[in-house]
Amino acid sequence: MDPVVQFQNVTKAYGQAVAVDDLNLTIQAGKFVTLLGPSGCGKSTTLRMLGGFEIPNSGRILLAGKDVTRLPPNKRNVNIVFQDYALFPHMNVARNIAFGLELKGLDSSAIHKRVMELLALVQLQDYAARMPSELSGGQRQRVALMRALAPDPQVLLLDEPLSALDAKLRQQMQIELKSIQERTGKTFLFVTHDQEEALTMSDQIVVMNNGKVEQMGDPHTLYSRPQSVFVANFIGDANLLRAKVVGADAQGTALTWNGRQVGALPSAHAMKQGDSVLIVVRPEALRFLSVPSGEGFAGKIRKRVFKGNHTSMTIEVDDGSQLNALVHPGESEAISGEDVWLGWNPRAATVIRDESAAG
């Protein structure tokens, strides 16, 4: 099957500032895909180019195989859920949702039927006659979503739509969005700077930085196998340990760190002996060992913060660097100032190139 969206060597600059830099991106139909990155990484520009609100300086954008690079927004079959919803304040809920259907030339009974179906999808049937100003933030969000879904777009674009909601509602909407995506089978292209949002909902995450794709993959792969310092730091917390490669094969990578032999998963990049690398160890992958052993290393607890369902610890190791560990209840009762013996499972650590050393 053809991919629903293809960006081919797309570049967009505003004067000297390059927002999107030679972007290549392919999105498969029916997936929940998230563009994730810090503000200014080009994710919103990418979305707006697909929506037709920005024209790339170069490159092509294909929608279901058709070149739409220069088509105006009203001529392409994609719809946006805007960050501030952009509901029409002078129209009630039903007329907001009907707007796109009327412009498609549907007759009024078909429009009514479709509007009611969509409202039922988000349990807002009783709100059809309400004005947007009479709705709560979560309800406006749902109406904006249904208005954008109404004309049956090939791709639904969502521009940080949850950022205006409070934390609790946001979590609820994440689950609801994902469930609507699954029930409708639509392709969702979601833009956010919130890694938790991305991990919760996405089938595919595209991590962007400086107008380029840093890494693309499913949430689990991105979290467990980051391929750059940026991705390791942006998604979750990471301990980055500077090490040298001793040997690498398909089973794993052997390394020396602080004069010790340690292990990690095989790297995505080709490694040879002597290469400078960084080992990514997630805080929860650090293990407390009851007795000193050849595999582990010594550390001293510098800080211990109780967080309810887990405890966060800062541990100083003998070269003076500090590691973060996430400890589940019952795993360790070590207190601040105590000496501990630590290690990690080589299957929970991954190796990335040390970009600063590669220079």
Place this chain on the structure above:
Amino acid sequence: MRTMLADAPRTALTMAYWGFVLYLFLPLTLMMAMSFKNAAFIAFPIGDWTFDWYLKVMQDKPFLEACAYSVLVAGLTTLAATVIGVWIAMLIATTEGRWGAVLFALACLPAVVPGMISAISLRIFISTIDMPTGTSAIVLGHTVHAVPFVVVMALTRLRSMPANLVDAARDLGADSVVAFFRVTLPYLGPAIGGGMIFCILLSIDDFVRTFFLGGYRPTLPMLIFAKVQGGMSPEINAMATLVLLVTGAVGLYAEYYTRRSRSR
């Protein structure tokens, strides 16, 4: 004592305010009172009260004709000024930087040009292009004067409009014309309504431009002016009172209407 002393400036301000209100309303009240006087000349004491002047005014054919003419002129002016004003406001709102400011200043100029100057220049202009004095010339003059008020009101509302609304309409399949009529124009509604009422009041009130540009048919201010030259009488007071009440009611309603719509 301390509090009274501390309140002295405030007391002075309050008194000044009420003094101003008195100064504003006393002449109006006197004028209205005299319209009920059962005698042919204006002076105290009033003595007998009567509604006769009002009955007479309501049956006065020239007065009613002047009213109708003023309403016609005001209607045409409002139509023209609203279309032009909203157009200019849209242009200014979509013009970036310094040019926007220049356009805005030019659009507002007619509001600050002295009425007399504007009237004379318009008179010279219409004779140059061989346009006869009369309805079209008056509407032309009133429209030039009214446009800046529509521009300012429409522009204020446009600037408060979320940019995403038009984007959303375009995204849902509207071309720019449909987006304007279905989203931008309804959003401007309250401002346009307020601006239209302002145009009506400005046009009905306008004397100088009408005087220079008008033909033989008098508008309301011209009729009253002609009558005053023939000597004051409570009949004129009755006319003036009617005009005051009607325009006052329209103005207050406009204020209420724009406030209510804006709060939505």
